[in-house]
Amino acid sequence: MLALVLLGAGVGLALLWAPEDADQGATQRIFYLHVPVALTAYAMLGWGAWKALRLLWTREERYDLASYTGVHIGLIFALLTLATGSIWARASWGVWWDWRERQLVVFLILFLFYSAYFMLRYSLEPGGARGRISAVYALVGVVLIPVSFLAVRLADQFLHPTPLIRRGGPDIEAGMLFTFGVCFAGMLALGATLYANELTGKRLDARLRELREVLT
Amino acid sequence: MTYLRDAAALARKDLLLELRGRETVPAMVLFVLAVFVAFRFALPEDQERAAAGLLWVAIVLTALLGLVRAFVPEQDQRTLDALVLAPCDRSAIWLGKSFSVLAFLLVAEAAAVPLFGLFFERPSAATVGAILLADVGLAAIGTLMAAMAVGGRAREVLLPLLFLPLAIPVVIGGVGATVAADPARYLGFLALYDAIFAILAWATFEYVVTE
Amino acid sequence: MISARCLSKRYGPKRVLQGLDLEVPRGGFVVVTGANGSGKTTLLRLVAGLAAPTGGSVEVGTDRGRIGYLAHEPLVYRELSALENLDLYGRLYRIAERRERIGMLLERFGLWTARRDPVASFSRGMQQRLALCRALLHAPDLLLLDEPFNALDEDGAALLDGELDGLRGRTFLVATHDPARLAPLSTAQLALA
Numbered sequence: 001m002l003a004l005v006l007l008g009a010g011v012g013l014a015l016l017w018a019p020e021d022a023d024q025g026a027t028q029r030i031f032y033l034h035v036p037v038a039l040t041a042y043a044m045l046g047w048g049a050w051k052a053l054r055l056l057w058t059r060e061e062r063y064d065l066a067s068y069t070g071v072h073i074g075l076i077f078a079l080l081t082l083a084t085g086s087i088w089a090r091a092s093w094g095v096w097w098d099w100r101e102r103q104l105v106v107f108l109i110l111f112l113f114y115s116a117y118f119m120l121r122y123s124l125e126p127g128g129a130r131g132r133i134s135a136v137y138a139l140v141g142v143v144l145i146p147v148s149f150l151a152v153r154l155a156d157q158f159l160h161p162t163p164l165i166r167r168g169g170p171d172i173e174a175g176m177l178f179t180f181g182v183c184f185a186g187m188l189a190l191g192a193t194l195y196a197n198e199l200t201g202k203r204l205d206a207r208l209r210e211l212r213e214v215l216t
Numbered sequence: 217m218t219y220l221r222d223a224a225a226l227a228r229k230d231l232l233l234e235l236r237g238r239e240t241v242p243a244m245v246l247f248v249l250a251v252f253v254a255f256r257f258a259l260p261e262d263q264e265r266a267a268a269g270l271l272w273v274a275i276v277l278t279a280l281l282g283l284v285r286a287f288v289p290e291q292d293q294r295t296l297d298a299l300v301l302a303p304c305d306r307s308a309i310w311l312g313k314s315f316s317v318l319a320f321l322l323v324a325e326a327a328a329v330p331l332f333g334l335f336f337e338r339p340s341a342a343t344v345g346a347i348l349l350a351d352v353g354l355a356a357i358g359t360l361m362a363a364m365a366v367g368g369r370a371r372e373v374l375l376p377l378l379f380l381p382l383a384i385p386v387v388i389g390g391v392g393a394t395v396a397a398d399p400a401r402y403l404g405f406l407a408l409y410d411a412i413f414a415i416l417a418w419a420t421f422e423y424v425v426t427e
Numbered sequence: 428m429i430s431a432r433c434l435s436k437r438y439g440p441k442r443v444l445q446g447l448d449l450e451v452p453r454g455g456f457v458v459v460t461g462a463n464g465s466g467k468t469t470l471l472r473l474v475a476g477l478a479a480p481t482g483g484s485v486e487v488g489t490d491r492g493r494i495g496y497l498a499h500e501p502l503v504y505r506e507l508s509a510l511e512n513l514d515l516y517g518r519l520y521r522i523a524e525r526r527e528r529i530g531m532l533l534e535r536f537g538l539w540t541a542r543r544d545p546v547a548s549f550s551r552g553m554q555q556r557l558a559l560c561r562a563l564l565h566a567p568d569l570l571l572l573d574e575p576f577n578a579l580d581e582d583g584a585a586l587l588d589g590e591l592d593g594l595r596g597r598t599f600l601v602a603t604h605d606p607a608r609l610a611p612l613s614t615a616q617l618a619l620a
Contacts, residue, residue, distance in 0.1 A: 056423050061481070113381035120378060123368030126439025128427045128479050133364050136420045137378075140357070143416055144382065147409060151385035154405055158396045209440040218521065225518040229504065229511075236506045236545075289504055297477055298502040298561070302519040303492030427479040 030091065032179055034084040036187035038103060041081050042145065044074030044191050045114070049142035052135035064131035065206065068121070069199040071138055073191055075114045081107050100160050102152050109148045113141050222304035226312025231319065233289055240285045244324035248278045252328075252335055267336040268343075268394040274332075275325065275347065275390070276354065276383045282320045283358040284375055286313060287366045296366065300425050310359055310421035318355040325351070339394070342403065346393035349406035350386045353413055357382050360417040363424045385409055428453045428488045428569060428598040429474055435482030436469050443469045446483065449617065453488070456599040458606050461619030467602035468499065470619070471571045474600060487569065492520060495567030497575055501558035505547040509538055509557050512546060513564060520565040532560040536586055551578040559587065563594075570594070572601045576608065 048070025055063035085104045086096050099105060117137055124130040234240055251274040259266045290296035299309050325347060333339055339347075361378040365371040386409060392402035429451035436444040444466045451457050459467050472478040473485050475496045487494070503512045510529065517525040533539045536556040546554060555578045562570065576584055591599075591612060601609060606616060 056420075059479070109381055109384055112377075116374075116377040116381065119374055120364060120368070123365075123370055123374050125367075127437075128481065129367060132423045132427065133367070136360070136423050137364065139420065140360070140382070140413075140416060143412060144385075147385050147412060150405065150408075151388040154392055154402060155388040157401075158392050210437075213437075213440045213442055222519060225515055229507070229515050232511065233504060233506050289506070293503065293505060294498070294500045295502050295504060297498060298496075298516070299519070300477065301475060301491060301494065301496055302516070303490065303521070304519050427477070 030084060030088040032183045033187075034081065034088055035180070036184040037077055037084055038081040038107070039184060040187045040191040041074050041077035041107070041110075043188060044070050044077055044195065045110070045138075045145070046142060047195070048072075048074055049138045052138040055131060055135045056139075061128070061131060062203075064134065065202050066199060067131075067135055067138055069195055069202060071114060071117055071141075072198065073195045075111070075117075076194075077191060078107050078111050078114065082111060100156065102149075102156060105152045105155075106145075106148050109152075110141070110145065113144055117141070219305055219308055222302075222308040223311035223315065226299070226309060227315040227319075230289075230313065230316035234316070234320065240282060241320050241323050243285075244278050244281050244320060245327045247281050248274050248324060248328040249331065251277060252332065256335065268391050270336070271332055271339070271343075271394070272350075272387045272390040274328070275350065276380070276387060278324055278328070279317075279321055279351070279354040279358060279383070280376055280379055282317055282324070283362045283379060284372060286317050286359060286362045291366055296425065306422040306425055307418050309425065310363070310417060313363075314355045314359040314417075317359055318351055321351050321355060322348075340399075342399035343390075343394045345403055346390045346399070346406055349403060349410060350390050353386055353406065353410040354383060356410065356414040356417050360421060360424065363421065382413075428455065429485070429600065430488075431474075431483065431485040433483035434470075434473065434480050434485050436466070436473060436478065437481045444473075444619075451598060451600060451615075453598055454596055455615065456609070456613045457601070457615045457617055458609050458613045459600065459602045459617045459619060460604070460606050461602075465619040467619060468573055471496070471498075471573050471600065471602055475571050489568050492565065493568045495562040495565065495570045497558055497562040497570075497572040499573055499577070501546075501554040501561070503546050503554065503557055503561060506545055508543045508545055509533060509549075509560075510542045512557065513560060516561055516564055522565055528564065529560075532564060535590070536560055537582070552580050552583050555579055556583055556586070559590070563590070567597070569598045570600070572599065574603055575601065576603065576605060 048067045051063045051067035051070055054060070055067060082104060085101065085107070089098050089101060089104075090096050097104070117134065120137055121130060121134055124133060252270070255270045255274070259270065287296070290299065300306060329339060329344070329347065358379055361382070362375060365375040365378060368374055386406065389402045389406040389409060393399040393406070396402060429449060431447055431449040434444055434447040434449070435442070447470070449457075449470075459470060461467050469478065473480055474487060475494060476487070476491065477496075503509075504515075507515075510533070513529045513533070514525065517529055522528055530539070533542050536559060538553060538556055538560065541549065541553065546557065549557065555575075559575065562572070575587060579587060591609075595612075599612075601613075603609060606613070
C-alpha cells in the first residue's frame with residue numbers, strides 16, 4: 001500500500017523532468033496535476049456508482065459503505081479539480097474563475113450534486129433504506145455527468161460565442177505523454193489508497209458500534 | 217393495461233386532493249407572479265436575454281414548490297406504506313405522482329406564461345415547446361428526488377439541494393431554446409434529458425420506496 | 428404461511444429484533460405481545476414486506492395482493508372521503524365488483540352514513556374502523572394487524588370481534604396489548620422481549 005502512495009509522490013518528480021511546453025511555459029505543468037485529478041474524480045464517482053448498483057442488485061449491506069466511500073473520495077477529488085483548475089486559470093490568464101472553462105463548470109455542477117449526497121445521507125436514519133436511496137442517488141449522479149457535459153457544451157454556444165483558446169492537449173512530444181501517464185497512474189493510485197484507507201476505517205467503526213450495541 | 221390504470225388511479229387521487237385542498241396550485245401561481253415582479257426590479261432595462269433567463273429560473277423554482285408538496289399527503293398520513301403494499305408495480309406510483317406534478321406545473325404555467333408575455337416579451341413557439349419538454353423532465357426526476365427526501369429530516373431544505381443541480385441542464389436547454397437562433401438543438405437536448413431521466417427514475421423508484 | 432428463521436432487524440447500531448424464529452401455519456392465529464418498543468410493529472412490517480431483514484430470513488407463502496395490513500396509523504387520505512379512499516384501494520387491489528364490496532364493508536362497520544364525509548372529520552374510532560375496512564377490502568388470506576382494538580369504542584370492538592370470528596380459517600398475526608381478548612381465537616402466542 002505504501003508503494004502506491006510512493007507512486008503518487010513520484011509524480012511530483014515527473015513535473016521537473018518533463019519538457020516544457022512551447023506556448024505556456026512552466027504554468028503548463030499544472031496540467032499534469034489538474035487533468036489526472038479530474039480523471040480520478042470521475043473514476044471514483046464511477047466506482048461509487050458501480051458499488052451502488054451492486055448494492056441494489058445483491059442487497060448486500062457491505063456495498064453501501066463502499067459506495068459511500070467512493071463518492072466521498074470522488075467529491076474530494078472534484079474539489080481538488082476545481083482548485084487546481086482555478087490555480088491554472090489564474091496562472092494562465094490572471095483570473096481565478098472563467099465560465100468558459102467547460103470542464104470546471106461541469107465539475108461545479110457535480111460538486112453541487114454530490115455535496116447534496118451527503119446532506120441526503122445525514123438526513124436519513126441509518127439502515128437499509130438509507131443505503132438504497134443513497135445508491136439510487138449515486139446512479140443518478142453518474143448519469144448526470146455526460147448530461148451536464150452536453151449541456152455545458154450547448155450553453156457555451158449561446159453564452160460565449162467567442163471560443164476559448166483550448167489548452168491542455170499538448171501531447172505532441174513523447175516525453176509529455178509519458179509524464180502524463182505516470183501522473184495519471186499515480187493519481188489513481190492515490191485515490192485508490194485513500195479509498196481503501198477510508199473504507200477499512202469505516203468498516204471498523206461500524207463493527208465497533210455493532211459490538212458495543214450487543215454488549216449493552 | 218392494469219399498470220396504466222394503477223397510475224391513473226393514483227394520479228386521479230392527487231388531482232382530487234388538490235381540487236379539495238386547493239393549496240398547491242394557487243401557491244405556485246402566486247409564487248411565479250411574485251418572482252416576475254421581484255425580478256423586474258432586480259434586472260436592468262432592455263435586457264432581452266435576462267428576461268429569458270428569468271423565465272426559466274421562475275419555472276424551475278415553481279416546479280420545486282410543486283415538488284415540495286408532492287408527497288405531503290403520503291408523508292403525513294404514512295399512506296405511502298399502503299401504496300407500497302398494494303400489488304401494483306411501485307413504478308406506477310412514480311408515474312401517477314409525476315403526472316400530477318406535471319399537471320400542476322402546467323396549470324401554473326398556463327397562468328404565468330401569458331403574464332410573462334404581458335410583462336416582458338411574448339414567448340416564441342420554440343420557448344413554449346421547450347417549456348413543455350422541460351416540465352416533463354423536471355416532473356420525472358423531481359418526483360424521484362421528492363420521494364428520496366420523504367423519509368428524512370429537514371426535507372424542505374433537502375429537496376431543493378437534491379433537485380436544483382439536476383435542474384441546471386434543463387435551464388441551459390430552456391434558455392438556449394429561447395434565445396438561440398437554432399432552437400432545435402436545444403429542444404433535442406431537452407427531449408434527450410427527458411428520456412434519460414424518466415427511464416432512470418422509472419427504473420429506480422422501486423428501490424427508493426422499499427427497503 | 429409465515430416462516431421466519433433467525434430473523435433480525437437492526438437500524439444502524441440499534442437492534443430491534445434478534446434471531447427470531449417463527450412458524451405460522453395456514454389458518455393459524457398468532458398473537459404477539461410485548462412492551463412498547465419490543466419490536467411488534469417491526470415484526471409485522473418485516474412480514475408485510477415493508478422492511479427488509481438485516482439478518483436471517485422471512486418467507487410468506489402468499490403474494491402482496493393477498494395480504495391485509497393494519498398499521499398504527501389508519502393509512503387513509505384525510506382530505507378524501509371514506510368512499511373515495513376505499514375506491515382508490517379497491518382499484519389498486521383490483522377488486523371485482525368494487526362498489527358492492529365497499530358498500531358492504533362500510534355498512535358492516537357502521538360507516539355507511541358517513542361515507543361521503545372527509546376522513547378528517549372522523550373520530551379516531553371511526554378512522555380505525557375505516558382502516559379495518561381498508562385492510563379487509565380485498566379479502567386477504569393473511570392478516571397482519573397492529574393493535575386492532577386501538578381506539579375502538581365498545582360498539583367498534585364488538586364489530587371487530589364479529590368480523591374476526593367470521594374470518595376464521597384465514598391466517599392471522601396480531602400484535603396486541605390485550606391478549607386475553609383474542610384468547611378464544613388464537614392458536615399460539617409469541618412474547619417479544
